[in-house]
Amino acid sequence: MLVLDVLQNTESGECT
Secondary structure, eight states: OOHHHHHHHHTTTTOO
């Protein structure tokens, strides 16, 4: 998903 992806990306330190 987009919202969940953003949250997980923040933890990984990656920005899409």
